[in-house]
Amino acid sequence: MKNKRSRPSNGRNVEQQVLQQFRLFVLGRLEPSGMDLFALKSLLLLFLFVGRCAAQDVLPPGPVDAILGRNVTLKTLIDKSEYSFIIWNHSDGKEQDNVATLGPSGLKVNERFEGRVSINATNGYLSLFSLKSEDSGDYSINLIAADGTTSTGEIKLQVLEPVSDVLIKPNMPEAIEHNSTVVLNCSAKGSFLKFTWTNGTMPIVADGKRVTLKTEEASSSLTFAGVLRTDLVGPIYCTAANALETEKSAPFNLTVYYGPDEVTVSPAKPPQYIRAKSDFNLTCSTRSSPPATFQWYHKETLMEAMDPVLTLQIIEKHGLGKEMGSYMCKAKNAKTERVASSPAVTFAVMEAISGVKITGPTEVLFAGNSTANLTCQATAGTVKTKTWLKDGKPLMASTRVVYYNNMSSVFINMLQKEDNGEYKCQLSNPVNTDGASYKMVVNYGPEQAxxxxxxxxxxxxxxxxxxxxxxxxxxxxxxxxxxxxxxxxxxxxxxxxxxxxxxxxxxxxxxxxxxxxxxxxxxxxxxxEEGALDEGLSDGAIAGIVIAVLVALGAAIGLIFYCRQKVPVESPY
Structure with missing residues (x-):
């Protein structure tokens, strides 16, 4: 912006001639034919340099930004106009045209600005309406006082196209993690645009390596090399803005397929033996988009099982589990075409013990005259250990108590009264324990009453x-x-x-x-008779009385000796 006030150096006569000619032009007394276009432009340029020198700020700092199709007012820094003429000119950088001139006879407007311009007579403000792109440029003001003094100023106006049509377009409809390079292109309409990218509310920062950003005049491209699943979780937004307007794109999401990641089987460490016909199952899981499909293997042999859950019922249906064996699953992603395997888990299926029963003597047993044979059996299950108890304590083998048939039976020779009690057989395997009881009654006595x-x-x-x-x-x-x-x-x-x-x-x-x-x-x-059985003094009481008497006697003797020593004895001489 330039502001100045000046007076011509060639004297008063030149000033008067110029002013007179300008007044005639403004007042319409000088016909257009009397001054050609070159003369008119020369006259306007002359006013830029004629006047008495005096510093005065006329226009504020620029530039001024305005939106295409809307209105703008170029303000001045003068409070009250004391000028005879207010002249506003426009330059597009190549040539300068008059916009409008306000003088005593009214407002004169250039044909190009006809109907779109007003000048405030009080402060010199220039209002432009229904702005056009060609309205951009440098605007200068010339203020001519009655004494010929001129003040000038210049300010830049930028007519900005409205920000609109902000749109994100990807270079592909879907992506594969680590494999795909995704380019998001953001385009928009508007002037002097600046672009920013956000993931949700967080700015996306380019690192110049994997994530790069390229911005042009009306577009911006965001590139993810070896895209990750977290890059485009979104929604992704592109924002286009200039000094006056900001416009955000619609939320954008791009599917990034990934996985399968690490494949796990739960439980990772199952028991060595699984109870047959129980609700035990193996669950295969992994992170994958889209969800992975699964296949189960027994000792590297594919099973007819495609679900993520492998039930014990399916294992038994395949006739498996009777022996110790390993199981694993493989997960496959149809989009990424990747396959991952789980660690193997090993176990065997074992039938639970049930139907345990003890058989024993049915006849009447007599101590010293009978023997007993107890046998423990189960109707189902694999028995690994056998334990015998009597009255809750282990039944120990002895010369009379003999185990046989792999501890399934016990023989008690020549029963004794101590053999009465509850006998219990416990059968166990790794999946359960079951048992049965037998009440043995050995008759004896009576012993000495x-x-x-x-x-x-x-x-x-x-x-x-x-x-x-x-x-x-x-x-x-x-x-x-x-x-x-x-x-x-x-x-x-x-x-x-x-x-x-x-x-x-x-x-x-x-x-x-x-x-x-x-x-x-x-x-x-x-x-x-009554009182005949009353008890006399106890030995302790008698001893106490004797001690008391002896103490009293000793005290009396001591007192006598003491008194004799205190009483003087008369001499016979």
């Missing part, structure tokens, strides 16, 4: 005598008093209040109805 109770009581004291004898089945009891049968048939003989007549001998007989044996014992009881 014993009566527990007081041997002497006082009159009116309660009496309770209890008879016990080890026996299987439990013994029955009868009582005699002084050799006479009583009605008592329980283990306890109870008398609520003792009387002298209850003194005597009580006989208990224990009987076993199965063994046919019995055992007898006697108990003597004496009933005494």
């Amino acid at each position: 014993v009566v527990r109770g007081e041997e002497a009581v006082e009159v009116n004291d309660p009496i309770k005598l209890t008879c016990a004898a080890m026996s299987v089945p439990a013994a029955t009891y009868t009582w005699k008093f002084n050799g006479t049968e009583t009605k008592i048939t329980t283990a306890d003989y109870i008398i609520e209040k003792a009387a002298y007549k209850n003194t005597g001998t009580y006989t208990c007989q224990a009987s076993n109805s199965v063994t046919g044996k019995s055992s007898t014992t006697t108990h003597n009881l004496s009933v005494k």
Whole structure:
């Protein structure tokens, strides 16, 4: 921008002549025929250099940007016009034309700007309407005062085409990860465009190697060499902008096919043995786009199984699993044509143990007279280990307890009373454990009967005598008093209040109805008068009394000696 104010150096007469000629032209008194085009342009150029020199800012800094088809106002820096003439000119860089001139007789507009220009008489603002592309260029203003003083200024106007039609086009409809080079071309309409690329809201930054960016006047291309699946997750946007407008493209997505990546089988470490007919299965998985297809192999032999899940039912249907074997899956991507294999997993299928039963003696067993043979069997399953328990503890082999038939059976020779109890057989394999129980009853006894109770009581004291004898089945009891049968048939003989007549001998007989044996014992009881059984001082109490007496005696003797020493004895002389 240039601003100046000047006066001609050749004197007052030249200035007056020029002004007079300009007034005649503006006021219409000078016919167009009286001044040819060359003279008119020369006159306009002359005003650029005529005037008295005085610094004054007329126009603000430029350039001014405006949108094609819209309106713009070129403002000045003057608050109030004190000029007789305001002249606006336009230059496209090749030649200069008058836009409009505002003088005392009104506004004169160049034919090219007819109907699209106004000048504000107060501040000199030039308003242009319905802008055209050719309106771009340098605009100069000449302000002529009544005394011939001129002020000039210049500012650039850039008429920008609106930003529109921002569009992304790829060089291919779909891509293969690592293999494809994807070029996205963004085109747009508009002037002085700048392009930016974003992935979602994050700017895409070119590294100059794998990701490169090339921008031209109306387009921008973004290149991904060896495209990755994450490059175009998107949506991808291209934004075109100039100083006045910004326009964003529609969201763009491009499918990048990839995989299969690492193929895994779950569980990666299955048990060595799998229970037959269980819901066990193998699942093959991998990351792949589009989803991979799967094939299962048993020891490198293709199976008729195409699903990602290989069920135990399919394995058994193929007649597999009875022996230890390996299984693996392969994943294939139909788009990338890549194939990847999983690590192999190894296992065997084993039938669970069921239907365990113990068979044992059915006859009545007697201690010291019977033997027992117990056998444990299962109706299904593979048995790997056998364990025998008695009353929850391991049944140990001995001279009487003998295992045979690979521990499926146990023989107990000459049963004893200690052989009574619960026998349990546990059959196990790697997939389960099952068992059965057998209750063994060995009849014996009764052994020697014993009566527990007081041997002497006082009159009116309660009496309770209890008879016990080890026996299987439990013994029955009868009582005699002084050799006479009583009605008592329980283990306890109870008398609520003792009387002298209850003194005597009580006989208990224990009987076993199965063994046919019995055992007898006697108990003597004496009933005494009240207080007869009161206990005297205990040995401890007697010892305490003796000690106390000795202490008191010692203290008395000591006191006597002490008193004799304190009383003076008279001399006989």
